[in-house]
Amino acid sequence: MLKSFFGAFSEAVSFPEDQLRCLSALLLSYPLAFVFRLLPNNPGLKHMISVLTSFFLIVVVVDDLVGLMHLLGSSIAVWRIMGAVQGKWGPRLVFIGVMLHMSVSHLYRQLNDYRGYKLDHTGPQMILTMKLTSWAFNVFDGRRNPKELSRYQQDHAITTFPSLLHYLSYVFFFPAVLVGPSFEYMDYIRFIELSQFRNVKTGKIHWPAGRVMAAMKSFLFSLIALASLAIVGPKLDVLWTLEPEWKALPWVLRFGYVQLAAFAARFKYYAVWKMAEGACVLAGFGYNGQDPKTGEHLWDATSNINVWAYETGQSIKTLADNWNMGTNKWLKHSVYFRVVAPGAKPGPLETFATFGVSAFWHGFYPGYYLMFASSAFALTAGKLLRSHLRPRFVSATTAKTPFVYNMLGMLLTQATINYLSISFLLLTFSDSIMVWKELYFIVHIGILAINFLTPVLFPVKRKSRKDAKEVEKVKDVAEEVAAVPVGATAEVLDANTKVKTL
Secondary structure: OHHHHHHHHHHHHOOOHHHHHHHHHHHHHHHHHHHHHOOOOOHHHHHHHHHHHHHHHHHHHOOOHHHHHHHHHHHHHHHHHHHHOOOOHHHHHHHHHHHHHHHHHHHHHHHHOOOOOOOOOHHHHHHHHHHHHHHHHHHHHHOOOHHHOOHHHHHHOOOOOOOHHHHHHHHOOHHHOOOOOOOOHHHHHHHHHOHHHEOOOOOOEOOOOOHHHHHHHHHHHHHHHHHHHHHHOHHHOHHHHHOHHHHOOOHHHHHHHHHHHHHHHOHHHHHHHHHHHHHHHHOOOOOOOEOOOOOOEOOOOOOOEOHHHHHOOOOHHHHHHOEOHHHHHHHHHHHHHHHOOOOOOOOHHHHHHHHHHHHHHHOOOHHHHHHHHHHHHHHHHHHHHHHHHHHHOOOOOOOOOOHHHHHHHHHHHHHHHHHHHHHHHHOOHHHHHHHHHHOOOHHHHHHHHHHHHHHHHOOOOOOOHHHHHHHHHHHHHHHHHHHOHHHOOOOOOHHHHOOOOO
């Protein structure tokens, strides 16, 4: 019945059936999430409904029974491994296993439907990979001495091995099963048991204000993004850059089209991420405490994208911090800090390992790696500009940079990321290089020029001996903190430990 309905509907609206099914599942999550919030405070009942609802959405609405078998099989295997293997090799086997499983799915899709855009289980499997690996590490942390853990690890350590139902409820939480976001098991359990909303003195449950409004804001934004994609998407198809008509345009128009096409391509991410976020919040999951300045209740714990911060970012680092934030957190806590030796300070090896995992997680299209490599140089260029050029524009009275400087930084950053992301969208090596060649590699040349010339043209002013001593004192304190077991992951060393990903 549904197959004929979606087939006819797809033809009527000229919209791909697979995308229509996925969108329908995301939309259906809203009434289901509203009902889920009204369920009695019975964790077992909630776990059961969470699992069955996801199965219904995947099998009936999305029509992907094979995909469910992949997700369910991988999940049960991980649960069994962590139940049987007690030591450090438990999470290691899980990480290797689920990454290999996901990589096989990526390769199969790439070989059988190269540059195909049909939705399949690889998308949900990418989300599942983050959940399973972080869950395995959290189980391992629950078996360790708490003194060996960072504050974050202590807060998310799983001290009681969960039943299969509780575990699958986390893995298959229905608003987030298709497009994310990823989140930690203990955060989910606190939500299911409502412990984060329970008054310690009275024991009563108190729901913070703003939940429905926050959910509706995300929903409305996703609808606007969908409408924008429907209107401008066909007119700004990135594949048009491969046509002779685009190549015949003047350079300025070619560059401008690339900027607009890359910007428009982000609408699909905004649409599905914000829609999933809103459904999570409507179900009651996503509370993030109160704003210390305004006292407003925040419902952004499940947010995967800060659209305003991304679109107005003045550096590649800012863009990286506000894009796909769930993946950023996973790479930071399940990769970056996990390869750091106890008591050691993170270095190039940890950064390389993190970028490598990020690349494999995305897949194996050459365009991905072209963008990752180029973005690494762009990130370095941004750091050089900030350390060598920015101090020359900072006001001595306000400690702020001029409006013109900030605007130029934003425009330069956006132009850079739009240009580089073309390879991520075109996927192939030859097409990506061809488009960049038609643009005379202008951004690549600019990035290299900044990396080589900035230290020469704008040398950093030497600090006085007194200032140098103060800097050394700060470094000594930081190293002492990093040496303490509970802070071994150097969470306080923010500038040195934040992971960047695309």
